[in-house]
Amino acid sequence: MSSLAQALVASAPERLADLVLPGPRDERWRYSSLRALNTRTFKAAPSESSPLDDGLRARIASRSPRIVFVDGRYDAASSDLTALAGVVMLAPSSAEDAVPPHWPFARAAAAASGLNLRVAASFPSPIHLFSITTAAAQDTIAQHALRVELAPGTEASIVHHRLGAADGTAFLNLWRDLDLADQATLRWVEVADEGERASVVIGTRALLAASARLEFGEVAAGAALYRHDLDATLAGEQAELVVRGCTMVTKRRHADIHIDARHRAKHTRADIVWRGLADQRGHGIFAGQLIVEEGADGADAALSNKNLLLSPHAEIDTRPVLEIYADEVKAAHGATVGRLDERSLFYLRSRGIAATEARRILQLAFAREPLLQLADAPLREVALDALAAVLPEDAA
Amino acid sequence: MLKIDNLHVRVAGKDILKGLTLEVKAGEVHAIMGPNGAGKSTLGYVLAGREGYEVTQGSVSFNGQDLLALEPEARAASGVFLAFQYPVEIPGVNNTYFLRAAYNAQRKHRGEPELDSMAFLKLVREKLKVLHLKDELLNRAVNEGFSGGEKKRNEIFQMAVLEPALAILDETDSGLDIDALKLVAEGVNRLRSPERAFLVITHYQRLLDYIVPDVVHVLADGKIVQSGDKDLALKLEEEGYAWIKARKREEQAAFAS
Numbered sequence: 001m002s003s004l005a006q007a008l009v010a011s012a013p014e015r016l017a018d019l020v021l022p023g024p025r026d027e028r029w030r031y032s033s034l035r036a037l038n039t040r041t042f043k044a045a046p047s048e049s050s051p052l053d054d055g056l057r058a059r060i061a062s063r064s065p066r067i068v069f070v071d072g073r074y075d076a077a078s079s080d081l082t083a084l085a086g087v088v089m090l091a092p093s094s095a096e097d098a099v100p101p102h103w104p105f106a107r108a109a110a111a112a113s114g115l116n117l118r119v120a121a122s123f124p125s126p127i128h129l130f131s132i133t134t135a136a137a138q139d140t141i142a143q144h145a146l147r148v149e150l151a152p153g154t155e156a157s158i159v160h161h162r163l164g165a166a167d168g169t170a171f172l173n174l175w176r177d178l179d180l181a182d183q184a185t186l187r188w189v190e191v192a193d194e195g196e197r198a199s200v201v202i203g204t205r206a207l208l209a210a211s212a213r214l215e216f217g218e219v220a221a222g223a224a225l226y227r228h229d230l231d232a233t234l235a236g237e238q239a240e241l242v243v244r245g246c247t248m249v250t251k252r253r254h255a256d257i258h259i260d261a262r263h264r265a266k267h268t269r270a271d272i273v274w275r276g277l278a279d280q281r282g283h284g285i286f287a288g289q290l291i292v293e294e295g296a297d298g299a300d301a302a303l304s305n306k307n308l309l310l311s312p313h314a315e316i317d318t319r320p321v322l323e324i325y326a327d328e329v330k331a332a333h334g335a336t337v338g339r340l341d342e343r344s345l346f347y348l349r350s351r352g353i354a355a356t357e358a359r360r361i362l363q364l365a366f367a368r369e370p371l372l373q374l375a376d377a378p379l380r381e382v383a384l385d386a387l388a389a390v391l392p393e394d395a396a
Numbered sequence: 397m398l399k400i401d402n403l404h405v406r407v408a409g410k411d412i413l414k415g416l417t418l419e420v421k422a423g424e425v426h427a428i429m430g431p432n433g434a435g436k437s438t439l440g441y442v443l444a445g446r447e448g449y450e451v452t453q454g455s456v457s458f459n460g461q462d463l464l465a466l467e468p469e470a471r472a473a474s475g476v477f478l479a480f481q482y483p484v485e486i487p488g489v490n491n492t493y494f495l496r497a498a499y500n501a502q503r504k505h506r507g508e509p510e511l512d513s514m515a516f517l518k519l520v521r522e523k524l525k526v527l528h529l530k531d532e533l534l535n536r537a538v539n540e541g542f543s544g545g546e547k548k549r550n551e552i553f554q555m556a557v558l559e560p561a562l563a564i565l566d567e568t569d570s571g572l573d574i575d576a577l578k579l580v581a582e583g584v585n586r587l588r589s590p591e592r593a594f595l596v597i598t599h600y601q602r603l604l605d606y607i608v609p610d611v612v613h614v615l616a617d618g619k620i621v622q623s624g625d626k627d628l629a630l631k632l633e634e635e636g637y638a639w640i641k642a643r644k645r646e647e648q649a650a651f652a653s
Contacts, residue, residue, distance in 0.1 A: 341484075342447065343484050344484050344486050346444075346446050346447065346468060347480065347483070347484040347486070348486075348494070348498070349445075349467070349468035349469045349472070350444045350445070350446075350468050350469075350471075350472055350477075350478055350480075351472055351477075351494075351495075351498035351501075351554065351558065352469050352472035352473050352498045352499075352501045352502035352505065352558070353469060353497050353498050353501045354469050354501060355467070355469065357497070357501065358469075361489055361494070361497065362486070362489070364488075365486065365487065365488030365489045365537075366488060368488050369487065369488050372488075
């Protein structure tokens with residue numbers, strides 16, 4: 001077992017003795033090599049998480065209700081559940097029961113720590129979920145699982161914030177299991193403020209019953225290694241998945257996004273729009289897969305991934321895949337990689353806008369477009385703010 | 397205000413302007429007419445500073461400074477404005493945001509205080525009214541989904557807000573019906589002032605019925621081949637550009653003999 005795997009399974013070494021991490025020949029991990037991580041020495045997280053410093057406390061204080069994990073441990077003292085009483089129930093994790101075999105990280109995360117969140121009635125405002133890695137967690141594995149269940153007909157919004165130390169070298173491993181009953185609607189936005197030396201692996205599985213709807217938004221700014229797999233199964237008729245995200249990687253940051261949508265029932269709909277920008281030595285990867293299974297007639301599957309390559313040293317890899325085993329399916333997929341339009345740049349400059357600012361305006365406009373389509377206003381704000389933080393005014 | 401002397405410009409390895417000389421004084425309106433491929437649009441682009449337009453010879457001075465040495469944004473800040481023949485669509489960038497960024501960038505460049513969003517909105521509303529444009533234009537993305545006429549009017553609107561010293565209109569009349577043409581011309585005429593000069597590039601005389609020029613130049617094969625008053629435009633309209641070519645042939649024949 002590699003040192004990474006050993007540290008990952010430290011909470012249950014016997015049960016997880018057979019854990020095998022993706023190897024160098026695994027095609028799905030082609031652009032997210034674990035080789036560099038395997039040469040490092042990681043510690044398992046301590047059983048008691050360190051208290052949050054004033055800076056972090058101030059950052060989370062304005063966000064409530066909130067559920068806070070610090071270095072992989074649920075932090076009840078920092079959480080604020082008052083508003084959720086009677087609506088959203090928290091329980092110890094049961095996520096370990098349901099981990100998919102292809103995602104070994106999920107087993108490790110679920111065995112380490114976790115929480116079940118059951119939404120019994122609709123909750124109108126966003127619930128903030130924080131996964132924080134502190135400065136104390138250098139070269140440490142921070143991992144936890146989260147299972148979110150929505151009762152039939154309920155609606156909820158979740159913002160998942162990941163906060164890391166600017167120079168943090170922790171390995172964050174998150175597993176999330178989203179279970180949407182009939183006619184439930186879950187809106188989710190994923191934002192992060194992590195240093196460029198952090199490593200992050202996230203697995204998200206979503207199971208949608210009839211007429212359930214998942215709207216998922218993300219701003220991915222990358223890390224030393226950033227990998228997120230979203231695997232959604234549209235199991236009930238008329239279930240719907242909408243994904244709107246963007247990747248913006250600079251410096252030597254890496255972001256590898258995999259989205260799989262499986263149409264298993266009739267008249268299901270998946271609509272995925274992702275944009276990517278890579279500057280300096282950034283590396284952005286997007287793999288989107290739409291699978292329409294036999295019998296899922298009337299499915300509507302659409303996937304679009306457009307990218308901008310902003311520097312000769314940056315890299316973009318994109319792979320849209322469509323697999324259709326049903327008749328009467330509406331499907332569209334496409335991917336492009338291009339450069340910033342010189343005509344647009346000149347147009348802005350000819351009006352007096354300096355070249356660096358003109359570039360920033362055009363990049364921001366390109367990345368914003370999918371996020372502007374997020375239907376929920378508070379979540380859209382969070383996503384747009386996160387994007388503006390990634391593209392600051394002084395650094396185009 | 398603007399002095400162009402013996403300007404030679406090469407684009408993609410091809411000589412387009414071949415010794416163009418022109419002087420425009422403050423308060424004047426000059427029309428540049430000429431057949432397709434004469435170099436009219438090249439003149440507009442090279443003055444605004446577009447990349448890929450290589451000046452191989454000659455000079456351009458604008459209010460005493462070497463215009464060609466400046467970046468496009470610095471040219472704009474010093475008062476040069478190009479109304480594009482084909483205005484660029486910029487999805488995701490709000491028209492008001494774009495204009496305010498441009499307006500404040502120019503002011504900052506000149507060391508003037510920036511305008512806050514309330515004061516700026518007041519300014520643009522006034523300009524809209526003058527140009528008979530709808531408020532909703534402000535909330536749309538820059539030129540996105542605009543009709544040809546709307547794009548051209550948006551150019552004139554930008555010009556009205558930015559108040560340049562020298563406005564270059566590159567075929568602003570092309571693709572406009574007569575009503576839109578009148579509106580655009582009215583917008584330009586309102587901005588005419590003793591401190592401001594216009595360079596109106598056009599293929600047809602029609603626009604010059606509404607924007608009456610002080611001087612008309614004929615640009616052919618990269619040079620000004622004839623200059624005159626507004627009647628020259630009418631003569632061109634009657635006789636076509638073939639008349640210029642014929643005249644040039646006569647000159648060459650006379651020179652050869």
